[in-house]
Amino acid sequence: MKIGVLVSEGPYTHQASDSAYNFVKAAIEKGHEIYRVFFYHDGVNNATRLTEPPRDDRNIVNRWSELSKQHNLDLVVCIAAAQRRGIMDANEAKRQGKDADNLAEGFRISGLGQLVEAGIQCDRLVTFGD
Amino acid sequence: MLHIVNKSPFDRNSLESCLRLAKKGSAVLLIEDGVYGATKGSSVEVKVQGAMANLKVYALGADLQARGVADRVLDGVTVVDYGGFVDLVADHSNLQSWL
Numbered sequence: 001m002k003i004g005v006l007v008s009e010g011p012y013t014h015q016a017s018d019s020a021y022n023f024v025k026a027a028i029e030k031g032h033e034i035y036r037v038f039f040y041h042d043g044v045n046n047a048t049r050l051t052e053p054p055r056d057d058r059n060i061v062n063r064w065s066e067l068s069k070q071h072n073l074d075l076v077v078c079i080a081a082a083q084r085r086g087i088m089d090a091n092e093a094k095r096q097g098k099d100a101d102n103l104a105e106g107f108r109i110s111g112l113g114q115l116v117e118a119g120i121q122c123d124r125l126v127t128f129g130d
Numbered sequence: 131m132l133h134i135v136n137k138s139p140f141d142r143n144s145l146e147s148c149l150r151l152a153k154k155g156s157a158v159l160l161i162e163d164g165v166y167g168a169t170k171g172s173s174v175e176v177k178v179q180g181a182m183a184n185l186k187v188y189a190l191g192a193d194l195q196a197r198g199v200a201d202r203v204l205d206g207v208t209v210v211d212y213g214g215f216v217d218l219v220a221d222h223s224n225l226q227s228w229l
Contacts, residue, residue, distance in 0.1 A: 001220050003219065008229075014136075014162065014163075015136070015162045015163075015193075016136075016162075019136070019161060019162060022192070022212045023212060023215055023216065025212070026211075026212035026213050026215065026216045027216045027219075029213070030213060030216050030217070032216065032220070123223075124219050124220070124223075124225060125225070126134075126219055126225055126227070127134075127225070127227035127229065128136075128227070129227065129229045130229060
């Protein structure tokens with residue numbers, strides 16, 4: 001089954017990103033296709049590669065990057081939400097005249113249309129948020 | 131329809147709204163702080179038990195354990211793991227997260 005996932009809460013806030021991650025892993029193990037994970041609102045904060053949690057804590061951002069690498073996951077960050085919160089890739093940083101970029105590996109920045117398209121293409125769309 | 135509730139019934143009224151509006155035969159999955167709604171001896175126990183006449187209620191085992199309430203689950207509530215969560219999603223054509 002084709003499954004899309006929406007994450008609208010940042011990392012280390014409540015539990016949405018952890019729940020979404022565990023759900024995605026379990027779905028892959030069961031043989032389902034994760035069509036896309038879309039990060040919206042504060043969820044875009046899951047995509048900064050500058051997080052450095054304590055060593056005995058899980059690294060939520062790296063965990064998404066690794067899962068993406070292993071299973072070729074499409075991790076999409078909403079561009080408008082990302083711009084508001086200072087999440088940008090190299091192209092966007094250049095375009096906006098910023099001195100740095102911070103998008104983590106495995107994520108890509110795109111528009112809200114990607115969420116709508118996932119809703120159309122997928123059999124299920126599961127929302128995790130606050 | 132699968133309803134997913136992730137907030138404690140002592141924090142928000144999302145569980146109450148869900149139980150009131152869910153159609154007969156629907157499933158309700160309690161995750162994160164929502165699992166408190168599946169425990170014995172709480173002020174919402176009667177409401178949840180009453181709703182179970184018309185609805186099937188599930189709770190995520192990992193979240194019950196993380197909160198130390200895995201041994202206080204209401205009779206009639208089915209405890210599932212993340213694999214069970216995925217199966218519930220696959221088995222229901224419509225999903226509603228009560229955020």
